[in-house]
Amino acid sequence: MTTADLQEYIGVIERMKSSLNSADFDQVFSLLTSDLPKSKQFLLKMELKRMAQPCNFYIDLRGHVDGDVRAYEHQGKTHYMDANAVNVFERGLKQYGAYTVGLYEEVMNTENNFRVMHRKQTEQRVKTALQQSGSSEAEAEEPSAVHNQYARIIPIGNYTVRRDERMHFSIDVELELAGKRYRASTSDLSVSGCKLKLQQPLQLEPGQQVRLHFTGLEQEYMLGFAAGILYQLIDTEQQGANLYWRMQRLPGNDEQQFATFLQKFISGNKRRYKVNLDSVSQSLLSKGYEQFYLPKLSSLPVYIAVRDGAPLPLCALTTDFNKASWQHFLDEQHQAVFNTVLSVRRLKAILQLPQQDKSTILYSFTHAVKGKLFFYTATSEELLEDDALRQLFFGFGATKAGWRVFQLNIQRVSPAMAEMPSTVPEADNGQKNAGLSSLIKQYIQDIRYIATLSDISSDRSTDWYQNYPVDQQLLKNLARFGHKKTPQQPPCEAVAMQYVNLRSESRYLYKTSIAISDKEQPALLTGHSRDFSSKGLQLETTLPVRFQKGDVLLLDLPDMQKISNKYPLTALPYEVMAVSKSRTIMNLRAHEGAEPHTGRLFFQQLIQNNRAKLTPAEESPRYPGLSTALRNMYLNVQNHFTLYLHRKGIRYEVNTVTQGNNPASLHLLLSLFSADINKQDLALILQNNAASLHFAQHLKQMKRLEAPKSYEMFLVVSQTDDTTELSCMFDYEFRDEQHKRQFVLNALQHKIIFSYRLQLCRTGRPDVDFIAAELNYISAYAIHKAKVLEEELWSVAGMIDAVDISAEVGWRYGAASDVYQRQQQRQQSLLNKLQQAVP
Known part of the structure; x- marks a missing residue:
């Protein structure tokens, strides 16, 4: 391949291709390079002579390009190329006049080559990162949402489990069906099955059996299976004009011998051909998004x-x-x-x-x-x-x-x-x-x-x-x-729930009396600590408190003062970070000033001298492994609609939604506008990015441990004999609560209304240990793909969990019982129709 220092002269090289082996080569070359230094002329001529050398390499693009690879004969040699590579090859034969080194390099570097695609993606990411790093600070203060309204659906609680590796491998086969043979080719191959691409339409029902003759392999190996190998049709799939069959190998007299051959063949060639990583990649994403969802579970x-x-x-x-x-x-x-x-x-x-x-x-x-x-x-x-x-x-x-x-x-x-x-x-x-x-x-x-x-x-x-x-x-x-x-x-x-611990330091359980006051009112009330670290503590009071997040309290530790003369433990400033719903439990953080915080210094020394005696707040579980077992059971049946926000430079993108084994009502409603079953059209609820920008602005201001920010969303369905229309309203769009009440009561009376509680929260970092097996497996075969998947998980910044509250809203606003019941019947009738339409 032409080196980087000669890339600027690529125009000269292209002009000279057709003259490489002609008699007037030197004359044309001198004319085109007369204004170049002698050193550059020498390097260019050496490069052109290198490209003009005859080539004896076999071209084998199986597993290396995004396309269907077929056998291609040229001068007694069988190459394996896709349609794009064949076009490049035949056009190059006319330019070079023969199969040369230059032509080989062009075929191996087509636009659909996975290696070329990865290199371009990497260059684009670097270019984008450089552009974003050079943007102004003012732009960085205003994250915006993406314009694309489609979100892909990530299944959770359900993993694709494959016993054997699948390898992208195109080889000619023949199907023996009803005494006749039909030509086909494999698109991937494993020990237990394969995926076939048919060259002509055939009618076969799932469960029927056929015999496959691996004619392509028999040209290179002595298989000795003249009667063919018995396979069963599992499923059919139409992709454009092509028909694919998913086949499962059935037991036979020669089963073990053929299985052993396939196992050795795949193991020996999986570094040469592309291993199918789709199922492992999907499982990695599913497990990754689950680990974002579960620690923030409010249900x-x-x-x-x-x-x-x-x-x-x-x-x-x-x-x-x-x-x-x-x-x-x-x-x-x-x-x-x-x-x-x-x-x-x-x-x-x-x-x-x-x-x-x-x-x-x-x-x-x-x-x-x-x-x-x-x-x-x-x-x-x-x-x-x-x-x-x-x-x-x-x-x-x-x-x-x-x-x-x-x-x-x-x-x-x-x-x-x-x-x-x-x-x-x-x-x-x-x-x-x-x-x-x-x-x-x-x-x-x-x-x-x-x-x-x-x-x-x-x-x-x-x-x-x-x-x-x-x-x-x-x-x-x-x-x-x-x-x-x-x-x-x-x-x-x-x-x-057991998940990755993001705390900066360990907390220890300890109960000691605490006197609480503030600048306005000394000796306000008393309480006791629940746990502490050097930087903060959790405090419980007998009576509900009026304090809010951000207030600074003054704490006295009378019992602790008895064991320490080095540090004065009175009027210690602590900032309120969170208050429980019962208003009796507060999380406090040491409020640092110009001087070192006395309480922080005291607790640092206390922990250092008594670490073996203190009880960690995160104690070992009573039944190791129980949390994981319960987690798996819950994920198998949960049916929440959850959106994820990704941080992309200065912007937030909303382009991923998760779905359990059973779709939630919101999944079904949005499916009305989604042509692709693997994607969800979010245009209705994101409202031309207005809603996603609203979420992004709130997410930007949120802390990781902060309680979720709640919204209410109302979807109104208007049905006629021919059409079904949906409209969406968020609670922040109403003038006041009375206006919202009138909107809901009117929809209950005349239309179908679905209501949802949306809870926005900031996520933590991905739990890489939980997906280590999948990540290592993908890295072994396609490290660029593993990096892309890992980058996606690291870019997750927040999530929005939707809970259906349709059955609650009516009575909240005083709807009559008959209106309430009719509305429930309408809702259920519509959801049943949508459920039946799900493939």
């Missing part, structure tokens, strides 16, 4: 076992973002009350709902009497039975501090879902998946359901529920929704 999965015919809530999977929901269902003895909230009667009623998605709205409030905490809960179906009782429940319950509204979703699961299959072919996996321990298998063996509780309450919605009238004389009627105290509460434990 609370509760795992229900069935023992002796009765449901038993066994455990819940907790994160930093769903702990408030877990704590809501703890009584005065810190025992979870799910066994009464998720009773047999209630679970049966939800599972018997006509819709495919077994979900409802759960309303809950707590009432404290004589030091005991009593729980009252009701589903939307239970409240539908009596209008007066429903209004009483809303009006009274919403005034309580413990008022919450949840979307409750019930999914059937099995212990088998806890196993995560290996996504790397066994030949390169090194070792097989260890699987679950016997202890974990025993723990989860009776789990049959997951009840997912998504907190959809807000201060604004609570205000509307408080507008319902309350008749004090009828309060005793609420007793039917109360949960009795049980003497023997079945234990239900919280299992913390």
Whole structure:
């Protein structure tokens, strides 16, 4: 290939190609290079003579180009080239007059060559990075969203598992069918199957058997399989004008001999030909996006076992973002009350709902009497039975501090879902998946359901529920929704989600008394620490506090002062970083000033001198591996719609959405405008980038550990005999709450309206250890592809999780029961039609 220092003279080289072996070569060359230095003339002439040398190399582009490779005969030699390479070859023969070194290099560097494509992509990324680094600081302050409104769909909770490696390999074969033979070729090949490209249309049903004769391989190897190899058709696929068959090899008398040959052939040639990495790449992306989603999970999965015919809530999977929901269902003895909230009667009623998605709205409030905490809960179906009782429940319950509204979703699961299959072919996996321990298998063996509780309450919605009238004389009627105290509460434990720890330092559990004050009011209240690090601590108070994020408090540590004379531990400034929903737990950070923070210095020395005695806040799990097993079960059945925001230089792009094994209602609604089943058209909800720019601006200001920013989105469906139209409105587009209420009530009366709670949060870095096997496998065969996939995951900056709140919005704004029921029927009818249309 022409060296870089001669690239500027490529025009001269192109002009001289046709004269390389002619008698007037020297005359033409002198004419074209007369103004060049003698040194350059000499180098150019040497380059041209090199290119004109006859070439005896075989050209084999199988696995090296993006195209269908076929055998091509030239002067008794068989080359393997695609259509693009053949055109270059034949045009070059006319220019050079023969098959030369220059012609060989041109064929090996066509535009669709994977190596050439990778080099150009790398150059473009470098060019883009340089341009962005030279942009002004003013531009960097204004990230914008991408103009493309299409998002690809990444499946989660479901991995493509392949036992054998597949290699892109084009070889001639013949199909023996009904006594006749038909020519075809392979597009990829593995020990257990292959993918065929047919040269003529043939009719064959999945499950039918054919015999394949590998005529192309028989020209190079003594196979000795004159009767052919038995294969079964698995599936057919039409790509443009080409028909492809996916085939599975069936057992036969010579099965082991042929399998051994294929295994050796693939192992010996997989560095030469391109290994099919599609399934491993897809699994890597699925696992990568799962690890972004799970640590930010605000929904609370509760795992229900069935023992002796009765449901038993066994455990819940907790994160930093769903702990408030877990704590809501703890009584005065810190025992979870799910066994009464998720009773047999209630679970049966939800599972018997006509819709495919077994979900409802759960309303809950707590009432404290004589030091005991009593729980009252009701589903939307239970409240539908009596209008007066429903209004009483809303009006009274919403005034309580413990008022919450949840979307409750019930999914059937099995212990088998806890196993995560290996996504790397066994030949390169090194070792097989260890699987679950016997202890974990025993723990989860009776789990049959997951009840997912998504907190959809807000201060604004609570205000509307408080507008319902309350008749004090009828309060005793609420007793039917109360949960009795049980003497023997079945234990239900919280299992913390295990994921990559992004904290800058370790935290340690320690309880010590703390006096809290601020600049305005000394000796304000007392509390105690829950855990601490050198840079901050978590503090719990008996009474709710009025402090907000950003406030600076002054702390006294009287008990700690007794063990230290070196540091004065009074009036230590700490900044409030977060406050729990109960207003009794605060995360504080040392507020640094001009002088070193005394509290930070004290805790640094305390940790250094007592590290072996202190208990880490992140203790080892009680059942190692249980968190992973529960994670896998949840991902197998979750059906949330989740968008991801990628940081691309100074911009944010919204071009990826994840989908579980069952599409959510929002997936189905957006499929109305998506021609490609692998992509989702987001134009409706992104509204010409206005919404995505709105999300980007908020995301830019968010911290990684900050609570999600919530929005509400309303999709209105207008149907006629011929058309279906959708429109979208976000809560921030309404003038006020009253305007939003009128919009919703009008849509409930005359159209179909779907409502969603969107929760935007900033994601952490990717968990590279979790995808190490897939990343290493891809790197071994296509390091450029591994780098692209890794760069994609590192560019994820935030995510938006959508929860369907359609069943809650109507009653929030006071819709009548008959309107509410008609709306639910319309919604379900439309979703059923869309579900049936899903391929």
